[in-house]
Amino acid sequence: MSEVQILESVRQFMARQHGHFVHGKWIAPATSERIELLNPATEQVIATIAVGGQEEVEQAVQSAHDAFTNDWANTSPYERGVKLNKLADLVEQHAEELAQLETLSTGKLINLSRHLEVAQSVVFLRYFAGWATKIHGQTMQPSIPSMNGEKYTAYTVRQPVGVVAGIVPWNFSLMIGIWKIGSALTTGCTIVIKPSEFATLTLLRLVELALEAGIPAGVINVVTGKGDTGQHLIHSSLVKKVSFTGSVPTGIAIGKQAMSSDLTRVSLELGGKNAAAILADACIDEILPTLLQATFVHQGQVCAAPERFFIHQSKYDEFVQKVSGALQQLKIGSPLDESSMFGPLSNQPHFDKVKHYLHLAQKNNQVISGGHAIQGTGYFVEPTLLKVQGVDDPLFLEETFGPVVDVIPFTSDEELIAMMNHSRFGLTASLWTNDLAKALRLIPQIEAGSIWVNMHTFLDPSVPFGGIKASGVGREFSDAFIEDYTELKSVMIRY
Template sequence: MATRLFVDGQWTEAGGGALPTHDPATGQVIEEVGTASQADVDAAVAAARRALSVPEWAGLLPVERAALLFRLARLVDEHHEELALLETRDQGQPIGVSRQVSVTGAAEHLRYFAGWVTKLQGTTNPVSFPDTLHYTRREPVGVNALITPWNFPLMILTWKLAPALATGNTVVIKPSEVTPLTSIRLVELAQEAGFPAGVVNLVTGDGSVGAMLSAHPDVDHVSYTGSTAVGKLITAAGAASNLKRLTLELGGKAPSIIAADADIDAAVAGNLAGATLNTGQVCAACTRFYVDRKREQEFVEKMARGLDSLRLGPGSDEATQLGPLVSQKHREYVDSLVTTGEDEGAELVTGGRPVDGDGFFYAPTLFAGVTDGMAIMREEIFGPVLAVTSYDDEDEVLSRANDTEYGLAATVWTHDIRTAQRYADGIRAGAVFVNMPPIPDMAAPWGGYKASGWGREMGPWALDAYTEIKSVWMHYGY
């Protein structure tokens, strides 16, 4: 089934050949996954367009549409261990992360948005026209292309799929070619749950397939999570085709500020978790650390010990704390930035090398003595590479933390409420976490400032991405 596409309720052969997907812990091929052709993409979009108006979908009562989402969430629960093992095998993340974050998070998002179906409300408004009733209603945007990344393929897909379906839309899913297997399995479960033909479609393949969707004149909305560079290409394609709506969750280079009064042990533990979750392959991962000069040496020493204590291994091993990077190509990219850091004069405290043997492992790496202009402080590494610098006063550190093209997330470590509030207000990022790792929740908005993207996912804010607001004027003065 993995080499096939899902279009209009049927599994069909891909017209563009196949691509391998690998186990990052061994480098071995798991499956050959189909590559959609332009004809396949056109067929999937056309199926989604037709399904928007069929009574089996458009005519569902809110409670009936909610029931489908609740049923899909229940199927995810029933296949929890299967999905977790598949996610670990295809993406490499430790099995505990797959279970507790990816699969549990997917089911929770489906349930959360299932609950919203019966609560999608319009407003009545006191317009200044005599004998006129004015009200608004939310209507589905239409056909949505959901283009997902390789770092949390199952959970990030449900971030998009759940609100899209809750608001009555139809979708064409395009997972990363690097980690497509749990997305394929979720579509199988959606079919089992009973979603009508054409409501959920799947096309697999490389970036060219995403480009076809981005430029397609009959796609109304693209929701994309991935790199800023690709986000810019999607923006240009969407504008040139039909000025389609875009939701973009892009790159990040999250600062973590450790104040002089911080509990260093708590800051080290929290930042260790925030920097190495999923081997640092997280858009919100803490990667550049601004430590008050009086606490810098203590922080560096304790962080180095924490990194050195992490157990590396395949994600399927229950004891593994740090799994492999997702691919050999990505490992080479991470290693190139580490080499650049050394060449630019940063002090390599620990790590800094690929791990010999099978798979795509990389030693957790810590740099100290880093300056703001170095590549490891400015470019998104997306791996277990941490860079530490020091600061002397609050104005200085706020300016330096904001000196980046990105603005997705940030963390602050302090016991002083004034300091916490000042940094939370002053940091230009979509989310600021105080004394905790940067992990989002389904009820809170998620998205970035600047080159970290457009729009917000999760919570009621996600409903705005997938609905149009219609204004209705009714004159009753006759």
């Protein structure tokens, strides 16, 4: 047992009576209602947060609007980049504190919080900071005919849209929050963040670091609460863009609401029932460690992680046997134990959802390995491998967002593509093969926004990310984010 000792600064932060962060300071909530945050490994209350209503939301949006008009939009691109890099420095300096807050809130393994959540947050912040001085338009020569010797020229300029509403899920609250903050601030926008009610603490700590980094008051605001708080935020007339990461049903509802509010810009990064195809030439022993890591990272609570495994018939029995054996070797335990390999699900509602799918699989005799919730304290379930009854099986079609994976054999490339695309989702997919020619022929046929070869799940800031079909609208990262956070203005001059 190598349980991490909780830092005193973490204990003190959790003990606070947290309010909302508006215009660079903490404000008391308008009501006495509080939300209890539970440690999913122990089910103990670790902190409470305030519930934001329309009054606090409008105050936060007005603060962001004032900061956009008076401060941030007029800050030079160079200074915006400097301040984001300073924030990255402070995240590095407080890395252990942030990692512990994230693990206590979400059940993420402490080493994952350290080396993925916090470390990659720094990488993304620095990446966004580098773009601040590289946002540009174009010049062009119009073809308007000259009647009396006059001439024409034209150019485009990208300008920040204004106030952004960032709605953040619970699975990677710090990192996804930073994706939204970095995108907004780099382009000159300001932001109001609404974290998940299950995972709020790391973003509340981050905004204090942002103020210390010299980011002006009002540029980043945080209002905590449940779904109603997010609804108030979306409906604000001063919000010019909504950036949402979360479930498909909620994303579709938010998209409709945003479009009905004077066509408010919206980007939606939603869920997926992602496919991983193991082709006939793949060596199971070679790919298994990488594939299992990509699949069961954070107990499968990753929107990009694979849930549907398509195995060539010639490899099916070997694959099922070796995956089942590997899953039984995973050490399930406290996320604060550095030797644990698998932790709890992040919250009670999600625990209940995953248990529903496990019960369905048990009822239909579809469990190959795992398949049970673990008795005792905490939201623990076994990593699970299931066989499905066909491509219309609910377990094959519905996203579990957890450590529950379906396997199905295929015999031909045509059958594989048809089954992979038999889904309303289109977020990610992967091919596992040493036959690069075949992979390159299959990639254009796969309906997904991101496709990997011999890897899955993990993202890089230089590569655009987003889904098609019901998995979302818009793209994160690379330079693709710039279009979603700026307006393209055209200027024509006669002289």
